[in-house]
């Protein structure tokens with residue numbers, strides 16, 4: 001894998017339509033596997049308060065924050081429901097040899 | 106006089122959320138938010154938790170700040186109590202004599218802590234907790250080694266007790282009921298909470314009432330019904346809250362355990378709405394029975410629905426009741442109304458981090474879920490909430506089996 005890509009886990013370690021937490025140095029991410037078997041990554045913490053989205057519920061392409069039920073489209077980072085109004089930062093994800101990689105700048 | 110707009114009485118959770126939503130849904134008229142507290146609307150849940158234990162001087166978690174108020178053209182009037190509603194003239198009268206006309210009026214007056222009353226005892230020094238000022242007063246008493254007695258084993262009392270232990274106080278909880286959390290939480294969860302408090306060193310006096318409180322210098326002697334004496338430095342009462350209905354009652358609106366509203370959150374006057382802790386409403390999920398909640402999300406969501414309806418929509422409020430409580434390292438969550446159930450089944454997370462009880466009605470319908478623990482609890486309760494909303498009849502065996510992903514039951 002080329003520079004800047006960091007191994008997250010084996011593909012099977014994230015259930016379909018679910019999310020896990022991934023910490024790397026100072027950054028904490030939420031890494032998703034969609035209901036269409038695609039992988040995505042966003043900042044781990046909600047943009048409303050400092051609550052980790054990996055405790056939230058994935059429904060289709062949406063992650064719902066466990067604290068106040070704010071929602072984001074995790075494929076684009078866009079905020080979808082108040083009180084979340086600021087977008088989430090997203091990160092590129094790649095699959096290679098059965099492993100999930102994320103690029104943290 | 107300016108054109109009558111929307112007036113909101115009570116600048117707390119529901120009032121603030123309503124003001125925000127009015128702009129969100131396109132209301133362009135004036136919005137006046139009136140509150141008797143000196144501060145802009147802020148969040149109350151931290152008052153029994155972080156605000157009591159934080160090292161540094163806490164500041165309120167404001168819901169609305171100056172910039173937002175300006176940008177959204179919301180007029181906030183603080184330090185002002187509304188003393189009367191003139192329904193014929195459609196205006197509210199403030200204590201300073203000012204009258205403000207309304208096109209639509211929203212009452213979000215909340216609830217006030219029930220005051221401890223004991224015949225023959227001076228209870229004026231007993232502290233209650235509702236406002237940021239109350240939290241500061243309690244905080245200043247939570248000094249290491251001081252003995253704090255909490256009257257009442259409900260959520261607020263228990264959270265204050267946990268915070269007081271974290272600050273190094275000696276803590277005793279006196280509860281007249283046979284156990285803590287009698288309302289709305291099943292026994293096994295109350296037992297987990299009690300055990301956690303006991304392991305933290307909290308003492309319990311359960312199933313016993315108060316006889317008398319005596320002042321001993323700057324300390325108190327609490328005499329219990331069985332004659333036991335508990336001496337302490339501070340008494341904090343968490344014995345429930347009473348809905349603030351006096352304004353509504355005085356102008357003739359219907360009252361029944363709160364200001365009576367229908368599913369659209371309209372009171373018995375079609376120009377007046379009510380939302381949050383102050384109102385009682387019929388709940389479609391529970392055979393239209395009238396309930397009143399004292400919960401943060403309900404206050405928010407009702408504020409939002411009332412705002413939309415005042416601006417012309419016709420939405421029904423039927424959200425599943427939900428609340429949480431944080432004590433020590435534990436989080437407790439309840440969705441729905443557990444007391445409407447006939448049976449319950451238990452699921453434990455594979456790693457033992459949390460347990461959830463699903464509460465089922467006689468016909469197998471899931472009416473509530475309650476859980477305690479850490480980590481993945483929120484997800485399970487959230488899915489349960491969706492099952493409750495759909496009036497699902499999930500297979501109890503699947504509910505109990507942690508190998509079965511709860512989400513898969515939604516698809517059935």
Ligand SMILES: Cc1cc2nc3c(=O)[nH]c(=O)nc-3n(C[C@H](O)[C@H](O)[C@H](O)COP(=O)(O)OP(=O)(O)OC[C@H]3O[C@@H](n4cnc5c(N)ncnc54)[C@H](O)[C@@H]3O)c2cc1C
Pocket residue numbers: 114115116117118119120139140141142148149150151152153185186187188213214215216234235236261349352380381382383398399400401402404427428429430431
């Ligand atoms: C210490 C504490 C901890 C809590 N923790 C949790 C928790 O963990 N989880 C949870 O789900 N819920 C929790 N809650 C409950 C939640 O905060 C309340 O349900 C919510 O604040 C209710 O919102 P409200 O707008 O109905 O009332 P409030 O927020 O109480 O606002 C009502 C406002 O109206 C003002 N008012 C009343 N009468 C007048 C008048 N005549 N004129 C002008 N102003 C008036 C009052 O001063 C007050 O500011 C907690 C509450 C407290 C007090």
Ligand code: FES
Pocket residue numbers: 046047048049050051065066067068069070071082083084
């Ligand atoms: S913390 Fe995520 S919505 Fe509030």
